[in-house]
Amino acid sequence: MYKFLKNTRVVLSIIFLVVISLSFVYLSKDGTTLFAGFLKFQFVPSVLGLLAGSFIAFLVLFILTLLFGRIYCSVLCPVGVLQDVITKIACRFKTKKNRRFNYDKPKNILRYIVLAIVGLPFIFGITLPLVFLDPYSNYGRIANQLFRKGEILLNNQLANFFPETLYHKVFTGFVLGSFLFSVVFLLVVVVMSSLRGRLYCNTICPVGTILGMISRISLFKPIINKEKCTTCRMCEFKCKSQCIDLATKEIDHSRCVTCFNCVDTCKFGAVKYRYSFAASKSSESSDNKEPKRGRREAMIAMGLIGTALATRAFDKFQFGQAKPKIVGIAPPGAKSITHLKKHCTSCHACIAACPNGIIKPAVMEYGIDGIMLPVLNFKDHFCGYECNICSQVCPNGALLPLTKEEKQLTQIGKVEFTLEKCIVHTDGTDCGACDEHCPTKAITMVPYGDTSLFIPSVNQSICIGCGGCEYICPSKEKAMIVHANEIHVIAQKPTKEEQKKVKVDEFGF
C-alpha cells in the first residue's frame, strides 16, 4: 500500500517535471493549450491567477494541501522534484553511511524572515521579492535559459544532418543578468539538495513555508506510533526533509513534504500515513501545545493568504513605486505596466512561447522593480498580427488572455515618425518598408512634395504598436520608433476603405 503511494508519487512527480520542462521548450504553437493548462497548477501562479479571476487551480492546490499535506512540494513543484533527482544522483557518489539523512532542527526564524520579506511587500502589491524566490518561476527561467537553449543547440546540430526536416532555430531571449541569475539559483539548489535533501524547501522557499504552515493541520499525515517504534532510525535516514525527530518520536509536519519515504521504509508498521485530525486532538500526542500551535499557525497562514489577496484585490495601497521614464513595451494582455509588475513573477513562459522571439527579460526598461519581467524588443522581429500566444500561456494572469480580435485592437504602444531620419527624405528614393509591414494601415504612403515619391504618414489612433515598422525601417537611426503605452488602450478599428469592384473584360494591352 505505502509502496504504491510512494511509487505513484515518484512517477507523477517525474511526469510533471518532464512536462513542465518540455512545455518551456515547446510552448510555442502546437503545444500551447496543453502546456498552458499544466502551468496553471503551480502555487504562486494559482494565487496570482485568483486575482485574475480563475480560482480552480488555487482551490485544487489549497484543498490538496489541507487534505494530504505538501503534495504540491513533492509532486507538482518542479524545483522540488528537481532537488529529489539531484539528491538521488548525489547518493551515487556517497558512501552508504553518508547517504543517510539525520534529524535537523527547524530553521524557523530564517524561514519566517524570508516569508516576511516576500509576503509583506506582496500584500502591498509589490511582487519583486517573489520574482526572485518563487520556485516555479525560477524553474521557468532555468528551463528557458538552459533547457531551451540546450534544445536549440542540439536541434541545430541535428539540423546540419537533416537539413530538409529540421529547421535552424535561433535563441533570442538571452539576457546576461537573467541567465546568470538562473545559473546561480540552479547552483544553490544543486549544492543544497545534494548535501541536505529538501533543505532549500524548508529554509528559503516561501511557498514551502506557507504550505508548511497549512500542512500542520492537514487531515492526513504521517504519524509515528510510539509503542510500535523501535527507534531503528530507518525512517529518519530516509527523510529528505530531515524532520523526523526520534528523540520525541514526532514528525515536524510543517517540513514534511509527504514523500511517503518513511511510511514505505518502516518494517514495523510504526509510521503510518493516516487520517489524523482527531488524533492530534487526542492525548496521543504527548505534548499538548503542539497541535494547538499547529492549528494556530495554519490559521495564521490562511489568514495571511486571505489578507494578501484581499488587500491586493482592493488595490488600496499604491506604494511609491519608483517611476522612471517607462521605455519598456509590455506584451499584449499586460493591461498596464503596473498590472504586469504586480502579477508577473518572471517565469518566462511568454518568452519561451513567443514564435517571433521578441519577448526578452527586462534589464532596466521598466525600472529597477521590473527587472527580468518580459519586455518587447523589435530588433529581431515584430509582434505578429495574427498571434496571441503570449497572452494564452501566462499562468499568473499577468498577461490576461486575449482573443485574436482583442489583441488586434490592443494598443501596447504608439509609433512615432521622424521625417528627418526617413530614407525617402534623406536619399530621395522610394522605400515604404514600414507601410508594407503595417497591419492596420496606421502607416500609409502619401505623395511627398513635388516629387513622384511617397512618404509615410502615421495615424496613431489605429496603431497598435506591433513594431513591424520599427523592425523593418532600413534607416541607420530608425525613423519609426514605437513608444510604450504605460497603460494599454483599445485602438480605434482600422478604417474601412471600401472600393468599387471593377468588372474587367479586357487585358489592358
Add this chain to the structure above:
Amino acid sequence: MERRNFIKAAILSSIAGAIELKSSNLFAKESVVASKENDLVAVMGGEPEAMYKKAIQAMGGMSTFVKRGQKVVVKPNIGWDKKPELSANTNPLLVAAIVKDCLNAGASEVVVFDHTCDEWQSCYKNSGIEDAVKNAGGRMAFAHDEKYYKNVALPKGVRLKEAKFHEAILNCDVWINVPVLKNHGGAKMSIAMKNFMGIVWDRRFWHSNDLQQCIADCTTFNKMPVLNIVDAYRIMTQNGPKGKSIEDVQVAKAVFMSRDIVAVDTAAVKFFNQFKEMKMEDVGHLALAEKLNVGTTKIDNLKVAKFKI
C-alpha cells in the same frame, strides 16, 4: 600569391567564365527555339488550374522548361500570414498545379520556399501553400535564417552589387517565379521582379539604397527563372503588399506567363491599371531593368497570345 599560381588561377577562371558564358548562350539559343510558340501568354476568366493549363500549353508545355531529372524550385510569394482569400500571397491552387506539372515533366524534386516577412511557419501554413505543395508532391524549404543564404556577386548591378541568395535557388537546375499581382506602397507594384526580394536575405539594404534600382539590379542575377507566372486570380488593389481586409481584394481571374520578367510585369501592370490607375513610369524598376537589358517593356513587339475562358 606566386606568379605561376596567379596565372594558373587566371587561366582556370577565365576558362570557367568562358564555359559559363557559352552555356548561357546555348541556353538562350535553346529558349529562342522553344519560344517559337509565344513570348507572352495571358489567360483570363477561369479557375487558377484551368487558366494555368491553357497558358502553359500556349508556352509550349512544362517540358519546354523542365527536363527529366532536374531539380526545380517554384518560388511563390508567401510573404504574409494571410489566408488565400486576402491575396497577399500567391494562390495555393496555382502553386499546386505548377508543382504537379513540374513533376509530370520529370522533375526529380520540386522545392518551394519564400523568405517571409511575417513569422515563417504561420505564413507557410495559413497561406495554404505548405499543404498544397505537400499534397502535390513537392517540398517546402526553410528560408527563415541567414544560414540558408549564400553570397553571390551581381556585377551588372548599379546599386546592388551583391546579395545573399537562397541556397535552393543556387542549387537547383531551373526555377520558376510565381508572384501574385499586388499593389505596393513602396515599390508601387509587387509582381515578378519584386518577388526576387523573397530569394535574398537582406532586404533592408534594398530599401535604404534606392528600392527601385535594387529591384532592377537583382534581376541581373545570372540564374534567372526559366518562366515567370503571374497569379492574378485575386489581386490586391490597395493597401498592398500586406493588405488589411477583404476590401482590398478584387477578383480578376487572370494569369500571365513569360520567360521575360520585364515583359510579364509590364503586361500585369497594364492589366492592373484597369482596376486601379497605375502608370508605367511610376513603377520605376521596369524601365531600370530594361536599361540593364533584363527584358523589354515593349510588349507590343512580342508575340503575345491572349485567351479568354
